[in-house]
Amino acid sequence: MNTETIQSAIHPNQNHPNRNRPPLCFVRHAVWPPPRWGIALETPPGVGMKNWSNEFIGVDWGTTNLRAYRIGCDGGIQESFEDVLGVSAVSDGNFAGIVRELRETLGNLPMLLSGMIGSSIGWRTTPYVAAPASLEDIAAKITWVEPRWTGLLPGISVLTNSRADVMRGEEVQLLGYQSEHGLTQYTICHPGTHTKWAKVRGGKVEDFRSVMTGEQFSLLKEHSLLKAMMHGRVEPDRSFLEAVETGWSGVELTAELFTVRANVLLSRLPECRAASTVSGLLIGMDLRTGLRLAGHDLIVVLGDPALVRLYTAAIEHIGKDCEPAEGATAFVAGMTRIKEMIQ
Amino acid sequence: MNTETIQSAIHPNQNHPNRNRPPLCFVRHAVWPPPRWGIALETPPGVGMKNWSNEFIGVDWGTTNLRAYRIGCDGGIQESFEDVLGVSAVSDGNFAGIVRELRETLGNLPMLLSGMIGSSIGWRTTPYVAAPASLEDIAAKITWVEPRWTGLLPGISVLTNSRADVMRGEEVQLLGYQSEHGLTQYTICHPGTHTKWAKVRGGKVEDFRSVMTGEQFSLLKEHSLLKAMMHGRVEPDRSFLEAVETGWSGVELTAELFTVRANVLLSRLPECRAASTVSGLLIGMDLRTGLRLAGHDLIVVLGDPALVRLYTAAIEHIGKDCEPAEGATAFVAGMTRIKEMIQ
Incomplete structure (x- = not known):
């Protein structure tokens, strides 16, 4: 087979x-x-x-x-x-x-x-x-x-x-x-369609927040006025990191998205960087919600490797430490624990 | 005919x-x-x-x-x-x-x-x-x-x-x-797909900002995970005005949108109010950009009557004055002035 x-x-x-x-x-x-x-x-x-x-x-x-x-x-x-x-x-x-x-x-x-x-x-x-x-x-x-x-x-x-x-x-x-x-206190960032930030304490999810970062990116890339310019590959490059700073600084998303468009129309931003810029902006805003929840916790970024790479670059760019981790092995470890409880 | x-x-x-x-x-x-x-x-x-x-x-x-x-x-x-x-x-x-x-x-x-x-x-x-x-x-x-x-x-x-x-x-x-x-100093809010806020001084558009409010609302209503719950009519009712306050208070859009969904799933918000809530949230955020530009100007809300009604309700709800105005007559007045210059 x-x-x-x-x-x-x-x-x-x-x-x-x-x-x-x-x-x-x-x-x-x-x-x-x-x-x-x-x-x-x-x-x-x-x-x-x-x-x-x-x-x-x-x-x-x-x-x-x-x-x-x-x-x-x-x-x-x-x-x-x-x-x-x-x-x-x-x-x-x-x-x-x-x-x-x-x-x-x-x-x-x-x-x-x-x-x-x-x-x-x-x-x-x-x-x-x-x-x-x-x-x-x-x-x-x-x-x-x-x-x-x-x-x-x-x-x-x-x-x-x-x-x-x-x-x-x-x-x-x-x-x-x-x-x-074997950690007892950490905040996990699980980036995705609906990024989750979860505060874990002594084996319990104590609190969490969801952010529609991935879905928003897809909506803009597939259906918005920006779609024609969002053809570039998203990389943690300079455009991305500058946009992370902008998002992190507390701008309004809907105003800032139009600025991306105007910057391309007025030749201030190369069109091939539009996708990285939008991604950086959204992830910068995502961090505002997540890092507020995390406080002084160790931050673990866990999930799809490409997204983990973008999020760890963004978190480090704004001056915080974080640990990358793989989603699949954590999933299997969690399932195995549950299985042990019911066997 | x-x-x-x-x-x-x-x-x-x-x-x-x-x-x-x-x-x-x-x-x-x-x-x-x-x-x-x-x-x-x-x-x-x-x-x-x-x-x-x-x-x-x-x-x-x-x-x-x-x-x-x-x-x-x-x-x-x-x-x-x-x-x-x-x-x-x-x-x-x-x-x-x-x-x-x-x-x-x-x-x-x-x-x-x-x-x-x-x-x-x-x-x-x-x-x-x-x-x-x-x-x-x-x-x-x-x-x-x-x-x-x-x-x-x-x-x-x-x-x-x-x-x-x-x-x-x-x-x-x-x-x-x-x-x-015959005014010489005002800020116009022109709500729409891409809302425009323009500072007018002595017959010139001096500065302006665009906000993708209408487009964002359409993206969510037509393509997002929220679309199934965004079937209600948008009215300047209590859900709308509460969401205007939330948007105006400076939340992150992508996090707050997921909260709308969770509030419906956990029966805290009636599904029929989801559309008004999303609209209020977006308009509240729009005001943060626009009213910052306007400063102490007289604010004129001009355009499509249904949108003018929502924006004037939102602006008054956060304690500012504004004047509603009709887009069609202003357009014709502007075109007539331009025609007089070229005739």
């Missing part, structure tokens, strides 16, 4: 909107052919198969992406899988079918799923656990689609007199990082 | 993207059938017809709208015309054809055009006049597509060490307001 076979297995519906898109699928630590675990793939979950003490599958199923991992008893990644088949791309709502295909690919194993799959646009709506929340609190509120076989994790919410916020999926990484590193 | 006939006259290309859209066309002060001015419509511009001392046509041709007026020698509106045929909708670039149709409808008269029709996405690119700029400066830089018959007005730019900005079209209204009211 090669990656193309996996791709077609995961896209049984040929009317899928992504059917013509090149697969983002990749495999690491793969053993081909996958071990059969002594059972036929058609075997329904039965006695013995609900044993969480062995391997299991952990899935991070967001709005636009799906990442699945076969995780060994030692917490190591045995095989992993990534696809653009996010929750919003499953137009027929056949999540059960995709989960079946995932098991055909990764093994007929118990499965935990986190992210938007547990939201109103996903498979089933799972509740939010109120912050402060630990991995134990999350494990205690699993919604079992199939008893002790296929479980959806809850998200976390913050609801104070002055503020409301929600997250779904990032919490596994944010707390998983702790079980990897 | 009824409005439908006008609509088909202005949309000769049946492949036009707006061909199925209900006409926004309206006629005021109309005299039907229109006076023939003693000539056949097919007559090319000739001797006697370049006489700017009589009636003329003034056109405000923006990115998404076209507004045309037949203006009498006394500066009164004799007939007017509005359509969604903005510059960006003219996919075949046949601006000359549309101008011909406009003359067939409004009269074979001299014509002045302002707005994005003079930009790189319009008919011909006209230069910017550097601020401070008066109506005289604008009249002196007309680009004649047909000599003294069809003229495109330039835009205005600001380019200082610290800032760049541009406008195309609004300058006629901003300065036209002055020739109507």
